Amino acid sequence: xxxxxxxxxxxxxxxxxxxxxxxxxxxxxxxxxxxxxxxxxxxxxxxxxxxxxxxxxxxxxxxxxxxxxxxxxxxxxxxxxxxxxxxxxxxxxxxxxxxxxxxxxxxxxxxxxxxxxxxxxxxxxxxxxxxxxxxxxxxxxxxxxxxxxxxxxxxxxxxxxxxxxxxxxxxxxxxxxxxxxxxxxxxxxxxxxxxxxxxxxxxxxxxxxxxxxxxxxxxxxxxxxxxxxxxxxxxxxxxxxxxxxxxxxxxxxxxxxxxxxxxxxxxxxxxxxxxxxxxxxxxxxxxxxxxxxxxxxxxxxxxxxxxxxxxxxxxxxxxxxxx
Numbered sequence: 001x002x003x004x005x006x007x008x009x010x011x012x013x014x015x016x017x018x019x020x021x022x023x024x025x026x027x028x029x030x031x032x033x034x035x036x037x038x039x040x041x042x043x044x045x046x047x048x049x050x051x052x053x054x055x056x057x058x059x060x061x062x063x064x065x066x067x068x069x070x071x072x073x074x075x076x077x078x079x080x081x082x083x084x085x086x087x088x089x090x091x092x093x094x095x096x097x098x099x100x101x102x103x104x105x106x107x108x109x110x111x112x113x114x115x116x117x118x119x120x121x122x123x124x125x126x127x128x129x130x131x132x133x134x135x136x137x138x139x140x141x142x143x144x145x146x147x148x149x150x151x152x153x154x155x156x157x158x159x160x161x162x163x164x165x166x167x168x169x170x171x172x173x174x175x176x177x178x179x180x181x182x183x184x185x186x187x188x189x190x191x192x193x194x195x196x197x198x199x200x201x202x203x204x205x206x207x208x209x210x211x212x213x214x215x216x217x218x219x220x221x222x223x224x225x226x227x228x229x230x231x232x233x234x235x236x237x238x239x240x241x242x243x244x245x246x247x248x249x250x251x252x253x254x255x256x257x258x259x260x261x262x263x264x265x266x267x268x269x270x271x272x273x274x275x276x277x278x279x280x281x282x283x284x285x286x287x288x289x290x291x292x293x294x295x296x297x298x299x300x301x302x303x304x305x306x307x308x309x310x311x312x313x314x315x316x317x318x319x320x321x322x323x
Contacts, residue, residue, distance in 0.1 A: 007080050007089045007101035015092075016148045017106035020127075022061055022090055029088065031057035038067040041076065048079035048087070058087045065093040111146040111206035121151060125165075128155050132165040139170040144177045145207050182213060186220035187258060189311060191272040192318055197311065210303035217311075218290040223251050224274055225283045227259045233275040237262060282321050289313045 010018045026033045036044035044062065065073065080089050096103040109116035121137040144150050154174045158165050161173070181204055188196040204213055226249050237260045246253035257264070261273030293310040300306045 007077065007091055009096060009101055009103045010090060010092050010106060011094060011096060011103060012105040012107035014106045014108045014148050016124075016152045018092055021104065021106060022059065025088060025090065026059050029057045029059065031059045031088065033059045033061060035061045035063060038064045041068055041072045045072070045075050045079050048076070048083045048089075055086065060087060060089045062089075062091045065091045066095070108146065108148050111203070114141060114207065117141050117146055120148070121155075124152060124155055128159050130155065130159050130165055131163075133167065135167050136165050136170055139167045140174060142178065143170065143174050145181070147177065150177055178208065182208070182216045183220075183255070185213065186217055187272075189217065189314060190220065190224060190274060190278075191269075192277075192315075194315055201308070201311070205304050205307075210307040211297055214290075214293050214297050214307055214310075218287075218294060221283060221286055221290060223249075223255065224259060224278060225280070225287065226251065227256065228275060228278050228280060228283060231260070231275060235273070235276075282317070285317050286314055289317065 010021065012018070022033070025031070034047070036047075044060070047060070062076075068076070083089065109120060118137045118141055121140050125132055125137065140151065140154065144154060157173060158169060161169060163169075181200060185197060185200045185204060188194070188200060201213075230249060231245065237257075239257070239262065242257050242260060242262060243253055245251075246256045249256065251259075258271075259274045261271040261276075263271040289310055293306065296310075297303050297306045
C-alpha cells in the first residue's frame with residue numbers, strides 16, 4: 001500500500017475534490033474506510049498503535065485535523081510512523097506535510113474567476129458522465145455561484161434525468177442559490193442585521209454585478225412598501241391569510257411571510273415583523289436613496305463602492321428612526 005508511516009495531507013479549499021480523491025484511493029485499494037473526527041482523536045491514536053487484527057486494507061481519514069490540539073497531532077503522527085503497512089492515512093488540513101508525508105493541494109478557482117469556474121463545472125459534468133449542450137456550465141454557474149459543494153449536488157441532481165442536459169433543464173431543475181443569497185442580503189438590511197449584510201455582500205460582490213444587487217434591493221423595498229401600504233399592522237398573521245394576500249399583492253408567499261414575521265418550522269433566524277418597524281414615510285426615504293443609487297451606479301466606475309455607500313445611507317436612516 002505504499003511507504004510505511006507515510007501520511008497524505010490534503011490541502012486546498014475544494015472539499016468535493018478531496019472527497020473524490022479519497023473515494024478513488026479506497027476503490028483502488030479495495031479498502032475499508034474508517035473516519036475519525038476531532039471528538040475521536042484518542043480512538044484514532046489507539047487504533048494506529050494496536051497490532052493489525054485483519055489483513056484487509058484500511059484507509060483512515062481525518063476530516064478536521066486543524067481542530068486537533070498540537071499535542072494530539074504530534075501523538076497521531078508519531079503513531080502513524082509505526083502503523084501497519086495495510087493502513088493508508090489521509091488527513092484533511094490547511095497545512096503542508098510535517099512528517100515527510102505527501103501534500104496534495106486540491107483547490108477551487110478564486111470566486112471572481114468565472115471562466116475558470118466554468119471550466120471546473122465542465123470537468124465535473126464530464127467526471128459524472130453527463131452529456132450536455134453548450135452553455136450548460138455557464139447556466140449552472142449563474143444559478144449557483146462559486147461553491148464547489150453546491151455545484152456537485154446540483155450536477156448529481158441533473159444526472160438523474162438520464163438525458164442530454166440543456167440550458168432549459170438547468171433553469172427548471174437547478175435551485176437558484178445566487179438568488180437565495182441576494183434575498184438573504186436584502187432581508188439582512190430590512191431586518192437591520194448589518195453585520196450579516198457586510199458578510200453576505202462581500203461574498204456576492206465576488207461574482208455578482210453590483211447593478212444586479214442594487215436592483216434586487218430596490219425590488220425588495222418596493223415589495224415592502226406594498227405590504228406596509230395595504231396590510232394592517234398586527235402582532236401575528238395566519239398562513240391562510242398570508243397565502244390570500246400573496247395573490248392580491250403579487251408578492252411571493254414565502255417573502256411575504258418573512259415580511260410579516262411568520263415563523264416557519266425549523267427556521268434559524270428570529271422572525272422580524274416589518275409592519276411593526278416600517279411606516280410609509282420611512283420607506284419613502286429609503287426608496288429615494290435607492291433611486292439615487294440606481295442613477296449613480298450606472299455612471300460610476302467603482303460600482304461596488306457606490307452600492308456600499310448607499311447601503312450605509314439606508315443604515316443611518318433606519319438607525320435615526322430608532323432613536
